[in-house]
Amino acid sequence: MPEFDFESLKSRYSRFLSKRDCSKTLIKFWDAPQGDVIEMAGGMPNAGFFPVDSIDVHVCDKPFGQRSEDGLVAHMDRNEPSDMPLSTSLQYTNTEGMEPLLKFARNLTQKIHPPAYDGWDACLVMGSSDGLYKVFEVLCDEDSTVMMEEFTFTPVISSVKIQGGHVVPVKMQLSADPKMQGIDVGLMEEMLDNWHVGPYKHLNKPKALYTVATGQNPTGMTLSAEKRKQIYRLAQKHDFLIVEDDPYGYLFFPPYDAENPLKNAYWEQDSSLTPQKYIDEFLVKSFVTIDTDARVIRLETFSKMFAPGLRLSFVVANKFFTERVVNIGEVSTRAPSGVSQAVVYTVIRELGKRHAAEYENPIDAMFAGWVEWLMKVAGTYTQRRNIAFKSLYETESYKQGLFKVMEPSAGMFIDLKPVWSQEDLAKADHFDHIMEEMDQLNACLIKSGVQVVLGYRMAVDREASKDTCDFIRVTIAYAKDDEQIVEACHRIGAGFSQFFAQRQK
CATH class of the missing domain: 3.40.640.10 (Type I PLP-dependent aspartate aminotransferase-like (Major domain))
Structure with missing residues (x-):
């Protein structure tokens, strides 16, 4: 090495x-304490001046859970x-x-x-x-x-x-x-x-x-x-x-199983998934x-x-x-x-x-506890991914081929792309007008009651990416529960239907 x-x-x-x-230098006016000295240099208030005596943080056992069943309190x-x-x-x-x-x-x-x-x-x-x-x-x-x-x-x-x-x-x-x-x-x-x-x-x-x-x-x-x-x-x-x-x-998604859409490798009862396997094979x-x-x-x-x-x-x-x-x-x-x-x-x-009983070194025990929490968070995001995919794939607009899903491999986001007709793609200036089209799609989605991010607005150079920026980004992170994710996906489907319907007029 x-x-x-x-x-x-x-x-x-x-x-x-x-x-x-190169020119940034801190000009110090004090020396580090040496030996048994009375601190009279630093402008630091004694801790007795702090108005806080103690803080107790009640720790959740899992995402969206209440305080842990075993009463973990960070004191x-x-x-x-x-x-x-x-x-x-x-x-x-x-x-x-x-x-x-x-x-x-x-x-x-x-x-x-x-x-x-x-x-x-x-x-x-x-x-x-x-x-x-x-x-x-x-x-x-x-x-x-x-x-x-x-x-x-x-x-x-x-x-x-x-x-x-x-x-x-x-x-x-x-x-x-x-x-x-x-x-x-x-x-x-x-x-x-x-x-x-x-x-x-x-x-x-x-x-x-x-x-x-x-x-x-x-x-x-x-x-x-x-x-x-x-x-x-x-x-x-x-x-x-x-x-x-x-x-x-840390938010790795196992492959989505269309035959078993709610399958979640993080949550399976007989799963062989361990923290080490998560680190070695998922991340x-x-x-x-x-x-x-x-x-x-x-x-x-x-x-x-x-x-x-x-x-x-x-x-x-x-x-x-x-x-x-x-x-x-x-x-x-x-x-x-x-x-x-x-x-x-x-x-x-x-x-x-x-x-603590598994490790002599407390920092190793902390690592194990943190990785366990990471897996629980990743599992919850995977559940949300599954709910979103299932709901999107059930919409009429998806079944009619009006949009496709860019399945993510990790993270908080799912991207959806409109499926343009061959007639649209044959137009020499189709991609020159793609941002206008995406703005109209966005208006339909807002009218349907859902807020998304337009892909072209996250382009480093819109002109250089005009052939690939025709997507919307949706997040599965902020919804309060599965039901709200389902409702949002249905609204997205309705927005796509409305967009393509008005283009045909």
């Missing part, structure tokens, strides 16, 4: 830093838990995050997505959006180019452009075949090999690729292990970084697991598996890059909320108590 110390990483990757980042007070009490978590804390939660994040990474080199670290940030902003602040100047999947979470585009950088779309294969879906590696290679004579020759060659490699937003596609290897080889050949955003990686391994050069920056979040309002996530990268991300925090946001860190850590610690 390659091993990199900080100085070698600094020497190798300093050239990727933006001009602004926090000024002295407990001993490694992260309120006297610490309500105080100013280290910008990189408090050590107990950081230790858990590192352990989680090592057990599920172990980096392929020594010399990596993790730091906490205030949600993935904050992490991405800081990463692109570190990397991007006005002459920087970043590649992205042709459809992506649009605030990330802004995170690059606000630094003055440029974004370039990479074509995707919107396929149901797990081996094919995601980034079109052949077209990506052709674009990079012929950069100086291609459509983006006026831009510098890319400094980075941004990708949601698993359960991609908005398409739900997942890059296969083989495609990840191919893309990594391109990164080595053309010397760019890979910024891997992974908010949905697609991160780019960091093949990263022998230390060129991957990975972002993982607690938003989708715990709660987004806590605004808590972490960045995994080589120690030089994590140091630069922390440095930006030192002069901007400082540390993520100590209360958020304490709630996440203490709840996971409480979940781990169920496994």
Whole structure:
């Protein structure tokens, strides 16, 4: 396994830093405490000034459940838990995050997505959006180019452009075949090999690729292990970084069984699914697991598996890059909320108590408890996926062939594409007007009582993606129960029927 110390990483990757980042330095006016001294330097209130004595968080046994049957309570007070009490978590804390939660994040990474080199670290940030902003602040100047999947979470585009950088779309294969879906590696290679004579020759060659490699937003596609290897080889050949955003990686969907539509591998009574099997066979391994050069920056979040309002996530990268991300925090946001860190850590610690007898090390018990929770969340999303598919496939508009379903492999989203007539497709200007058509479809869906996202509005370059942007994105995450998902799908079916009926007039 390659091993990199900080100085070698600094020497190798300093050239990727933006001009602004090179000038960011925190001017310190204090010294770290030495020995048995009375603290009279830092402007920190004593914990006695905090108006909170204790916090009890009653832990649910499963998604949509009430407090756990065995009465799990994550208790926090000024002295407990001993490694992260309120006297610490309500105080100013280290910008990189408090050590107990950081230790858990590192352990989680090592057990599920172990980096392929020594010399990596993790730091906490205030949600993935904050992490991405800081990463692109570190990397991007006005002459920087970043590649992205042709459809992506649009605030990330802004995170690059606000630094003055440029974004370039990479074509995707919107396929149901797990081996094919995601980034079109052949077209990506052709674009990079012929950069100086291609459509983006006026831009510098890319400094980075941004990708949601698993359960991609908005398409739900997942890059296969083989495609990840191919893309990594391109990164080595053309010397760019890979910024891997992974908010949905734990929400893996087993294949949908049309003959048994409610079959759920997570919930079967006789299932042989264990946490280790879930990790080994369900989860697609991160780019960091093949990263022998230390060129991957990975972002993982607690938003989708715990709660987004806590605004808590972490960045995994080589120690030089994590140091630069922390440095930006030192002069901007400082540390993520100590209360958020304490709630996440203490709840996971409480979940781990169920496994305390199995492990000598408490952090291993915490890992087991957290993975058990991840599986329960993934199982509930799989149930929602099944309910949505079954309901969509039962609509008259689907039976009439008015739309097709792009079945996702992971995540929170399902994409639906109108099925255009041969007469429509034969028109030379059909795709020139596709956005107008999709706006009309959207109006019909709203009239039917359902809110969706139009695919073209998540395109990096609408003109470049006009032949594939004719889809809508729906989420299975927010509905309050299965009945509401069924009702929403029926309304979607009605909206498609109305859209095609009015086109025939």
